[in-house]
Amino acid sequence: MAIWVLDKHQKPLMPCSEKRARLLLERGRAVVHHMMPFTIRLKDRRVEDSAWQPVDHIHPRSKGGSERVSNLTIACHDCNQSKSNIPVEQFLAKRPERVRTIRAHATAPLGDAAAVNSTRWALFRGLKDTGLDVEVGSGGRTKWNRHQPQVPKAHCLDAACVGHVDAIENWHQPVLSINATGRGGYPRTRLTKHGFPRGYLARSKSAFGFQTGDLVKAIVTTGKNVGSYRGRVAIRASGSFNIKTTSGLIQGISHRFCALVQRPMAMGIRGPK
Secondary structure, X not given: OOEEEEOOOOOEEEEEOHHHHHHHHHOOOXXXXXXXXXXXXXXXXXXXXXXXXXEEEOOOHHHOOOOOHHHEEEOOHHHHHHHOOOOHHHHOOOOHHHHHHHHHHHOOOOHHHHHHHHHHHHHXXXXXXXXXXXXXXXXXXXHHHHHOOOOOOOHXXXXXXXXXXXXXXXXXXXXXXXXXOOOOOOOOEEXXXXXXXXXXXXXOOEEOOEEOOOEEEEEEOOOOOXXXXXXXXXXXXXXXXXXXXXXXXXXXXXXHHEEEEEXXXXXXXXXXX
């Protein structure tokens, strides 16, 4: 599904994918402008920037057009401003070949959508063959179910709005966001941007029973960092650890104050012997 995008001055830009919109929001480059339809506003782009092309309606909305994908095409800023709400046939009256090209793209068969539909119904038949209680619903029904209790459009909430729904309660729940933090790097030498060594890591990735990336809880009773902390630890051979908490990085925590809460889980695939 395409996500509507506005520039910093609330002018329309080319829509983007859901993944792209999520990344822009997570990185702080965009904010949510509208929930329905879901629209983001970029904080660092203008419609004049060549990298972000504006949307040009084939059939103007002011004359009965819609926001359907088949009614949209991409144009440069100058053409978009010159066209305004003129129908594309009138705007390109002297360039009929360009009109034919635009119309051909607008009416092109959606082969990808057909493949998804075929896969969906094959999956449905496979599930029915198992004897399970399977129910299906249309996208229109899901949207109607979502609008009744004013549930915002989100992947994490769509599943609750599919099919026959009598009521939706307690949907104001936080979404758990899981980040992959890794288990440390293999190289033991830190390099500058020019490739020269600037520091060396300990040969062992563990110290005093802890490993970088472990989730720990530290109750510090002495020193300048007195308090209770919980977060991911970065170890040192000296025993002076750093703990990354939700409120920031706490440096210089002795290993004596740390207690292990959870180790990172490693997943792998073992092949045949």
